[in-house]
Amino acid sequence: MDFKIRVIQNFPQLGDIDRNFAVHCEDIKKAIKDQIDLIVFPELSLTGYLLKDMVPVVAVHKVHPIIEELQELSKKISILIGLVEESDSVIFYNSAFYFEDGLLKFTHRKVYLPTYGMFEEERYFGSGDKIRAFDTKFGRFGVAICEDAWHPSLIYALSQDRIKYLFILSSSPGRGFSETGERFKTSEIWETLIRTYAMLFSNYVVFANRSGVEDGVSFWGGSEIIDPSGESVLKLPYFEESFGDYVLEEDNIRRVRMYSPLLRDEKLGLTLKELKRIYDNDR
Amino acid sequence: MTTIDKINIKGVIKLITNFIRSEVRKTGFNKIVIGLSGGLDSSVVAYLSVLGLGKENVTGILLPYKTSVSESKEHALLVAKNLGIKTVEISITEMVDAYLCKFKNEISKGRSGNIMARQRMIVLYDQAVEHDSLVMGTSNKTEILLGYTTLWGDMACALSPIGDLYKTQVRILARELTVPEVIIKKHPSADLWIGQTDEKDLGFTYEDVDKLLFYMVDERYTMPQLEKIGYKTEFITKVFNLIQKNQFKRKLPIIAKISNRTVDHDFRYPRDWGL
Numbered sequence: 001m002d003f004k005i006r007v008i009q010n011f012p013q014l015g016d017i018d019r020n021f022a023v024h025c026e027d028i029k030k031a032i033k034d035q036i037d038l039i040v041f042p043e044l045s046l047t048g049y050l051l052k053d054m055v056p057v058v059a060v061h062k063v064h065p066i067i068e069e070l071q072e073l074s075k076k077i078s079i080l081i082g083l084v085e086e087s088d089s090v091i092f093y094n095s096a097f098y099f100e101d102g103l104l105k106f107t108h109r110k111v112y113l114p115t116y117g118m119f120e121e122e123r124y125f126g127s128g129d130k131i132r133a134f135d136t137k138f139g140r141f142g143v144a145i146c147e148d149a150w151h152p153s154l155i156y157a158l159s160q161d162r163i164k165y166l167f168i169l170s171s172s173p174g175r176g177f178s179e180t181g182e183r184f185k186t187s188e189i190w191e192t193l194i195r196t197y198a199m200l201f202s203n204y205v206v207f208a209n210r211s212g213v214e215d216g217v218s219f220w221g222g223s224e225i226i227d228p229s230g231e232s233v234l235k236l237p238y239f240e241e242s243f244g245d246y247v248l249e250e251d252n253i254r255r256v257r258m259y260s261p262l263l264r265d266e267k268l269g270l271t272l273k274e275l276k277r278i279y280d281n282d283r
Numbered sequence: 284m285t286t287i288d289k290i291n292i293k294g295v296i297k298l299i300t301n302f303i304r305s306e307v308r309k310t311g312f313n314k315i316v317i318g319l320s321g322g323l324d325s326s327v328v329a330y331l332s333v334l335g336l337g338k339e340n341v342t343g344i345l346l347p348y349k350t351s352v353s354e355s356k357e358h359a360l361l362v363a364k365n366l367g368i369k370t371v372e373i374s375i376t377e378m379v380d381a382y383l384c385k386f387k388n389e390i391s392k393g394r395s396g397n398i399m400a401r402q403r404m405i406v407l408y409d410q411a412v413e414h415d416s417l418v419m420g421t422s423n424k425t426e427i428l429l430g431y432t433t434l435w436g437d438m439a440c441a442l443s444p445i446g447d448l449y450k451t452q453v454r455i456l457a458r459e460l461t462v463p464e465v466i467i468k469k470h471p472s473a474d475l476w477i478g479q480t481d482e483k484d485l486g487f488t489y490e491d492v493d494k495l496l497f498y499m500v501d502e503r504y505t506m507p508q509l510e511k512i513g514y515k516t517e518f519i520t521k522v523f524n525l526i527q528k529n530q531f532k533r534k535l536p537i538i539a540k541i542s543n544r545t546v547d548h549d550f551r552y553p554r555d556w557g558l
Contacts, residue, residue, distance in 0.1 A: 174540065175543050213539075216538045217548065
């Protein structure tokens with residue numbers, strides 16, 4: 001089926017969950033009015049990124065007034081959002097929550113937590129231990145959070161789990177400003193990655209990346225939707241707060257997969273066998 | 284449950300003297316200068332510095348302004364005499380007034396206080412060169428957290444030996460170090476204008492705020508938990524807001540990240556790099 005999505009490239013206020021949630025609600029209500037089917041926010045859209053010791057303060061358990069309100073809103077629109085999740089056992093995760101028809105339907109906990117260079121996520125978050133596709137009323141989805149997408153194994157697993165739509169939520173800080181143009185080197189690599197995933201796995205890629213500045217770090221925005229043939233069909237501006245709408249058409253996936261049956265021809269068994277050999281003894 | 288006044292005094296003194304000795308000497312220096320105000324914090328740090336480095340390696344710098352109360356100087360000299368350290372007195376009156384006189388009466392107490400604190404910093408850093416020394420810091424944890432301090436003024440130093448001790452704890456240390464009782468007992472004051480006291484400026488006592496800070500910062504109690512043990516919402520909020528809004532004083536200025544390696548972001552070495 002076809003469905004209309006809105007990508008929000010927001011600028012959350014660091015650690016101010018009340019303010020951010022109010023803005024999210026406005027965005028969601030406006031999207032409902034504009035007859036959007038699915039609204040997508042970036043990684044940690046509700047909290048901001050460089051949280052450090054604020055992590056436990058802004059964490060949300062799956063039983064929480066904010067979750068209740070999002071469930072209520074999701075009766076009229078599907079919502080994919082980034083937040084700090086607090087588990088029953090008081091572990092904090094960098095998570096994405098998907099709401100549909102009044103329910104919290106799916107949670108992805110970021111698996112790959114960058115802890116190098118300027119990053120220190122493992123200091124604050126537990127890492128997720130599941131890579132799962134899930135069914136929605138629009139088709140089969142997979143969610144990756146930022147660094148997750150720099151590990152092709154994760155995207156490969158989602159692809160083998162039969163996703164048709166890949167959502168990458170990001171808070172990507174710009175590093176290495178380009179010698180030409182108005183981009184960071186980071187942006188150039190990301191743009192290559194998401195095109196590659198769309199083409200290799202013949203699915204849509206929705207890349208929602210935040211904007212704004214925290215502690216001198218610029219989040220570069222440039223959110224994008226890539227269709228299954230690798231074409232960019234929606235591109236939001238760099239650095240600025242913005243949003244954009246696009247209708248995703250399932251037929252495009254069918255057309256590309258007919259023409260180039262990469263998914264059909266993938267040898268999962270062989271891959272597994274060889275990976276197991278490498279894992280067990282040959283490395 | 285740990286409480287704020289249950290500190291291992293002898294252990295802490297040993298730890299700090301070792302810290303001073305090690306962190307001063309590894310830089311290639313042997314000596315320190317310290318601004319002696321006659322107050323509790325600088326007196327305690329002077330005692331600790333002498334324990335760490337020996338009296339011949341500590342110079343007390345007295346930096347009075349014309350409105351400084353006379354007991355400030357008396358108490359500073361008392362500390363110097365008890366410790367047997369040399370002192371240098373440099374009045375900041377002329378330097379500060381040379382600037383202040385350009386503004387007649389337009390400058391607020393806060394502004395002129397900051398000017399004095401920063402002028403003292405200028406003199407201390409210059410005297411450090413004169414005496415082949417490092418500048419010793421005297422800020423305590425209470426004022427660092429509350430931001431009750433002048434940015435690049437009284438905060439400026441090479442090392443901060445009592446920066447992780449609340450004022451209440453510094454007072455406990457002072458007794459053990461035999462700092463004169465008259466210094467321990469007087470009302471803490473920055474002595475930037477006549478009649479100023481810290482507790483009047485802040486609107487609460489050190490004893491009260493230190494306990495709250497201890498639960499809030501060290502024990503990480505949440506707002507409802509603090510209320511449950513009897514703190515008023517208003518007091519908690521006031522203190523939390525002070526801590527939060529003064530975070531900038533505890534950090535170096537933020538650098539706009541452009542390259543792959545940005546100082547403070549992903550150019551990270553310990554302060555003791557190469558030492």
